[in-house]
Amino acid sequence: MDKILYGTAYYYEYLPTDRLAKDIEMMKKAHLNIVRIGESTWGTYEKQSGVFDFSPLDKVLDAMGKAGISVIVGTPTYAIPTWLAREHPEIMVQQKEERLPYGARQIMDITSPAYLFYGERIIRKMLEHINEHPAIIGYQVDNETKSYGTSSSNVQAGFVKYIKKEFNNDIEKFNREFGLDYWSNRINSWEDFPSMDGTINGSLGTEFAKYQRQLVTDYLKWQVNIVNEYKKSKQFVTHNFDFEWRDYSYGIQPDVNHFDAAETLDFVGTDIYHPSQSKLTGTEISFAGDLIRSIKHKSYLVLETQAQAFKDRVPYPGQLRLSAYSHIASGANMIEYWHWHSTHNSFETYWKGILNHDSQSNPIYEEIQKTGSELENISSSLVNLNIHADVCILVSNQSLTAINWFPFSENKNYNDIFRRLYDPFYKLNIRTDISDENHIKPSDYKLIVVPSLYSVSDKVLEKLNDYVENGGHVIYMFKSGFTDEHVKVRTSIQPAIIEKTAGVHYELFVTPDDLDAKLKPSLEGPISSDDNLHLDDWMELLIPDSAKTLANYDHPVWKKYAAITENNYGKGQVVYIGCLPSENVINDLIKDQAEQLHLTNKNSPKYPIVVKTAKNIKNENLTFYLNYSDKKQILPSQISKVDIFTNQVGKNFESIPPWGVKIFKNKEKEV
Missing domain, CATH: 3.20.20.80 (Glycosidases)
Structure with missing residues (x-):
């Protein structure tokens, strides 16, 4: 354009x-x-x-x-x-x-x-x-x-054809993969395939939702x-x-x-x-x-x-x-x-x-x-801005649906985890891409952030392990790697496959009862003890193998277990979060990773000033300053940059009005 x-x-x-x-x-x-x-x-x-x-x-x-x-x-x-x-x-x-x-x-x-x-x-x-x-x-x-939830007879018939193709007409393999011996849900003939309207099988229900997305x-x-x-x-x-x-x-x-x-x-x-x-x-x-x-x-x-x-x-x-x-x-x-x-x-x-x-x-x-x-x-x-990000958030429709079948909370879902991870990057002025498990190119990024990758193939997890070994950094949220692509729980040590690079495993997961469960940050870790540390939804009782503990559970029974760990593996690093902590805690963890990877500029303004950079088709570097507050804000020196609205060189300590915008470009294409 x-x-x-x-x-x-x-x-x-x-x-x-x-x-x-x-x-x-x-x-x-x-x-x-x-x-x-x-x-x-x-x-x-x-x-x-x-x-x-x-x-x-x-x-x-x-x-x-x-x-x-x-x-x-x-x-x-x-x-x-x-x-x-x-x-x-x-x-x-x-x-x-x-x-x-x-x-x-x-x-x-x-x-x-x-x-x-x-x-x-x-x-x-x-x-x-x-x-x-x-x-x-x-x-x-x-x-x-x-798809509007369509489940008519032609949709049901189409789903059977889809399953037959996926499993090369091998009904025994299909029954085994989806655990259909449970409660006599086994399908012994394709003609016996029931409507998905009544299924209680999370694997089958998740696959039907995938089919509806394909529609x-x-x-x-x-x-x-x-x-x-x-x-x-x-x-x-x-x-x-x-x-x-x-x-x-x-x-x-x-x-x-x-x-x-x-x-x-x-x-x-x-x-x-x-x-x-x-x-x-x-x-x-x-x-x-x-x-x-x-x-x-x-x-x-x-x-x-x-x-x-x-x-x-x-x-x-x-x-x-x-x-x-x-x-x-x-x-x-x-x-x-x-x-x-x-x-x-x-x-x-x-x-x-x-x-x-x-x-x-x-x-x-x-x-x-x-x-x-x-x-x-x-x-x-x-127009046609060229935008680069060093961070990618890896999202998954499959995991979202599977977690709806097997929720970790009565009032939160997959998107609450996604936003708990995304929002701090936004407020720290760190640009992100967002991709899924089938389209991401890990080598393009310094850091990959993974909201609960609950249902995923071995191949994707091995790809993430290779990424870490070769120097990449990953932040995983709880329940990652728990089931395969058919929502069948893996029989290996959890978190399955990524346990190798995370350097941690767990044998138990719990939802705390009326006892107050909190995080107890490690003294040498990045989490501030002043943060809101209360937990009430999900706790994986982590046992570090080679990982360093960043926080334990502050709980009278579960206090010996880790809640958040960090592990160096190969040339890279994994942070594993076994619970859903507050935004402040996630913010501390992300700030620490950002500093390690040099993703932030210490001289950059802080939120409510949002800073975004891009390169335009004239090969000029643009910097957007967006004031998301009702108060005037002061910007750092822009003396070498041109205000795009006035075409004049920016002055020291430019102010930006409430809900205001400033856009600067490098004078004479300076870097």
């Missing part, structure tokens, strides 16, 4: 009055240069089966093209029309033997032959109609696609292949991946393997939502951006992020601008707000867009206008 795309989702079909010309006038004044349209309006474009009317789409495309605003068109398949639900009720998704009623979006079975027939028809009819339009620069396939990958590939028949050479295809939702984007998406599903996309796209007002930290923008950027190791598209959203998310002055530059600092080439105008009817009436329900200018619009004006001037210095 040759510029940062800055825009909004626009739904002309939702408007109570025709104000297209006025909206475009306001978009131009706000320096918006991109809109996304069409992805949720199947029922408008095909009011009855085979009766197509793309005139609303034509009207918007023509008007945007005339105004010089580029367009991304979404395939409208994620919300099915009423006539389709009536004519083909089998399209409605079936979950746990219950078919969902029509009403919400994303309630269809993405494997249904009828759905795929009509979905392909609307895609082809739409693209045949519009693909020559010069305003279109790209297409978005579907929208935040999942999403296959579905998106199917749509991409159709769109590729129509797109022009300078157009792209993308999709908007989202994350585990806890009223905002929180962690790894359990229902989609982003790394596999993105393989056929030209650009990886994403939807990122986050807390606001005093709760705005930028962490969600950063972790989501790191993950999406790491999929192809290149710039990505933010297809949705919030303008106002819910009433508790209306941002403070400066926060929208700060968030926009935070997306760019993580590698985004596009920022698109969801959405332009607040909807006047139905489910999302109170999810507010850039404009309120009166569609007039307001402080949100005015801040976007200011940011758009800036981006128009400096875009060429911020």
Whole structure:
């Protein structure tokens, strides 16, 4: 791309009055240069089966093209029309033997032959109609696609075929690997294969979830292949991946393997939502951006992020601008707000867009206008950033699902572990990539951080052992290596296979009862005794072999056991954490590793100033300073660097206002 795309989702079909010309006038004044349209309006474009009317789409495309605003068109398949639900009720998704009623979006079975027939028809009819339009620069396939828990008869039959292929039709090996002799769950004939709706076998349930994720990958590939028949050479295809939702984007998406599903996309796209007002930290923008950027190791598209959203998310002055530059600092080439105008009817009436329900200018619009004006001037210095990370967080959909089957806590899951590890890196201003066990290249990194790698093959664990032996550093969280890729518990000493490089093993694991369990840090270790050391979820009672103890359990019964250890092996080092300590403890451990590996700059500002560096296409080194606080902050000397907004040399002790942004580039490409 040759510029940062800055825009909004626009739904002309939702408007109570025709104000297209006025909206475009306001978009131009706000320096918006991109809109996304069409992805949720199947029922408008095909009011009855085979009766197509793309005139609303034509009207918007023509008007945007005339105004010089580029367009991304979404395939409208994620919300099915009423006539389709009536004519083909089998399209409605079936979950746990219950078919969902029509009403919400994303309630269809993405494997249904009828759905795929009509979905392909609307895609082809739409693209045949519009693909020559010069305003279109790209297409978005579907929208935040999942399997939606589909478990219909055709899904069950497909799973049996998948298992037969995986095990080369060897039913005895399959029964053995999945432990199906338990409770007479043994399958003695493929015809006896039961529905997964009632399975109590965690191995089988986890494998079914993996198969459902593959359905999403296959579905998106199917749509991409159709769109590729129509797109022009300078157009792209993308999709908007989202994350585990806890009223905002929180962690790894359990229902989609982003790394596999993105393989056929030209650009990886994403939807990122986050807390606001005093709760705005930028962490969600950063972790989501790191993950999406790491999929192809290149710039990505933010297809949705919030303008106002819910009433508790209306941002403070400066926060929208700060968030926009935070997306760019993580590698985004596009920022698109969801959405332009607040909807006047139905489910999302109170999810507010850039404009309120009166569609007039307001402080949100005015801040976007200011940011758009800036981006128009400096875009060429911020597009297609080259970003390097020395740290990678290794995540695993397989382990996430398996831990859901065998939880370590009543109120925490895999993503709590992931965020406990990610957030301190963010606040220490250490850039990270995020990859999975099938795509990571360990030799690219000085440090690999592993949230509980509970279900994983021997091959991956041996690869990590080799990485350590050759000089790499690893931080493992508890339960890593416990089961193989089929969630079968290994019979070897735990932590299995990595015990060799971790230099520690355990014979018992417990959840403490009402006795108070805490950590007791080693005097020579990096953990501060002033930290919050209380534990209440999971304790592996570690026995060091060659490892050094960094913390014991401060418990009347379990005090002789280690809780956190560090071991040198070959040229590398492993830190093994046998519990879920506080963020402060993890922060101490990460700071210690960062100092050993020279990952931090002692002169760099501390959080709430977030610092991110990148190299632009002009070969200039950029430094972003993002103030995530309501107080003015003082920056270190920038005397040799140029302020990208003013093009003037930075002065000593530059100040940065509340929720403010400073971006400097090296003068004359200095290093």
